[in-house]
Amino acid sequence: MAQKIKLSTIADALKVSTATVSLALRDSPLVADQTRDKIKEHARAIGYIYNRRAASLRTSRSGIVGVVVHDIMNPFFAEILRAIEGELDRSGQTFILSNHYDQVEKQRTFIETVLQLGGDGVIMSPAIGTPAADIRMAEDNGLPVVLIARTVQDANVPVFRGDDAYGIGLATNHLISLGHTRIAMVGGTDQTSTGRDRYEGYLHAMQKAGLDAKPEWRIPGPRTKQAGFDAAPQFLALKDHPTAAVCWNDLCAIGMMNGIARAGLVAGVDISVTGYDDLEEAAIATPALTTVWNGQREVGQRAARALLDQLNGADTHARQELIKPELRIRQSTSIPKER
Amino acid sequence: MAQKIKLSTIADALKVSTATVSLALRDSPLVADQTRDKIKEHARAIGYIYNRRAASLRTSRSGIVGVVVHDIMNPFFAEILRAIEGELDRSGQTFILSNHYDQVEKQRTFIETVLQLGGDGVIMSPAIGTPAADIRMAEDNGLPVVLIARTVQDANVPVFRGDDAYGIGLATNHLISLGHTRIAMVGGTDQTSTGRDRYEGYLHAMQKAGLDAKPEWRIPGPRTKQAGFDAAPQFLALKDHPTAAVCWNDLCAIGMMNGIARAGLVAGVDISVTGYDDLEEAAIATPALTTVWNGQREVGQRAARALLDQLNGADTHARQELIKPELRIRQSTSIPKER
C-alpha cells in the first residue's frame, strides 16, 4: 500500500486547489468543463478513494442508514430488507444491518452505533418491549426513525405495516365459508402489536359468525417452522378436534403442515391450514399454502422512501400506513373433514 | 435537538482539556481515577455521543467490517452471517452488509463503499466471475479480505469453506451403498468453484463404484427451492429413470421433494433425495432430508476470527481452510424402488 492518495495529492499534481478538486469530483457547475475532466481523469488514473468519513465530518451527512429487525434469517424480514435495499441503493445510501433478536438492549446498542457513525436515519422493526424513550432518544439526537411491521405505543414516528386484524379476518372467514366451525389459532405472541391484532381479528371473525372460539384452541408461541412443527401434535390433541388452524404466519403454518404429515395426516385434506405473509415459498410448499399476502415489498419500499423523503427535507409527519392484505387461496384449505 | 455535545463541551464544563476527556472516556490509566469518574459521569448525564467518524479520521480505524454475499435471503448465507455477527459483536465491530446477487459490478461498488468508509476489512463470498484484481485492489488500499464459501483463482487471501468434493462424495456413496446405480445430480453451476467441485466429487464417487454417470443425468442450474421444485418434472422424465438424486444444496432438494410430491410420488420411498448444507430446516422437512453438514457456523466463525486476528496484527498468511463435511442420514433416502 503506497502513499495515501487524497484530494491534495491530486491538487498538487494538477496545480489547482483542493477546493477545485473537491468541487470537480462532485460535478459542480462552478468548475470549468476542461478542468473537471482533467481532474476526474487524473483521480481515476491514480486510484483516488473518496474519504467519506472526512466529508461527513464536515457535512454531517453520512449516507448511512441503520436497519434493525428481529432476525434477517426470517424470510419475512429478508423480503422486507430486499425492498429496503433496492430503494436505498438507488439513492446511493449505504445501510448497516443488525438483528436484535427481540432484545431491547441489543437494539439500543445498535442505535447508539448508528448515532456514533453519524447515520442519517434508522428503519426498525422494534423489539418486544421497546420503550418509546429509546426512539425519542434517537430522534432527539437528530436521527429520524421509521418503524416497520410493529408499532410502539406513544412513539410519534411513521409506521408501515399490514392491517393485521383485517388480514387474519380474511383467513378466518375463508375457513368459515368452507364450513369449518371449530377453528384453532396457532402461533404469535401477545407481546407484540402484531400478535395481539391477529388474535383479536381471529376472535372478532369467529364471533361475527356466531362461532365459539374456545380459549383452549389458542396455541400461543410458535413463530418459526420448527415451533410450528413441534406444535402439530399439540394441535392434533386439542379438545373437540378443531378441523382447521389459522396460523400466525407462513413459517408456523409450513412447519405445522410438516408436523401433520409426520402424524400421518394430510394438510389440505384432513386438516385445513392457513398461513400469513405469503412468503415466496408458500406457493411451493406441499400442499401449496393458503395464506394472506402481507405486502413485505410494499412495507420495505414505503418505509425506505419515507425516510429518504424526510432526509431530503420533506415534512414526513408521523403517520401510520396500513397495507391492505389480500387472501391467497391455494391447496392447504378445503371443506372440513371429521376425524 | 439541542446544541451538539462534543468532547470540548465536557472539557469546558469540567475545566479540563479535551485530551483528558478523550483519555478518560477510553479508560486510560494516565487519568486519575477521580478525574475519570467525574468525566464519565458528566458525559453520561448530558447524553454525550461519541463521534466515531472524527475518531476514525484521526486513528484510521473505523470498527467497520464489510460483509458481502450472494443473497442474505438464502438460509445458507444467513446461517454464516449469524456466526459472523456473533464474532464481530464480541469485538465491538460493526458490520455493513450487502448482497451482490452474483453481479461483479455490485460487489465492486460495495468494496468501494467500504473503502470510502474506512472499513477495517471485508468478508466476502465472491460473485461469479470475480477477478483477482478486484480483491487485490482492496488489499492494495489497506483493506484485508477474507473469502468464504467460494474460492477466487490467484487471489492470495484466506479462504474458509467446506470440502465440497469430499462432502458430495459422502452423499453419493451413501446412495450407492443403499443399492442405487442410476443416480442423477441436480443443481449447481459450473461457474463457481463450489459447483465444479461438487459435480467432480459426484463423478468421482460414481466412477470409483464402477457406475456410469450419464451426462444426461446432470441437471445443472437449480440453487433455490423454486428452481428445485421446477426441476422435479425434468428429473422424473430423465432417460433410464434414475432412482435417486444428489442435489446441489438443501434448498434445491427440498424444492424437488415438493415437486415430487406434486407429481404424486413420495420422496424417500419412490425416489431418494440428498441435500447439501444441513440447513436448520432440513431436519423438519417432509420427509426429513438426508444431507451433508457443511459447517456454516464454523465457516462464519473462523472467517471472522481470521479477520479480527489480522486486524490485531497477527500474521494471517493466505491459507485455505477446508471444513470437513459430515453425512446426516434421515428419511429422504432408502433402498431403490423401480418405477
Added chain:
DNA sequence: CTGAAAGCGCTTACAG
C-alpha cells in the same frame, strides 16, 4: 497526571 497544539481529509463560505 494534565494541557496546548497539530493534524486526520474533506467542504464551505469568502475573496478575487
Added chain:
DNA sequence: CTGAAAGCGCTTACAG
C-alpha cells in the same frame, strides 16, 4: 471560474 483558510470532532505526540 479558482484559491486561501477555517473548521468538522476527535487523538496523539510532546511538554511540563
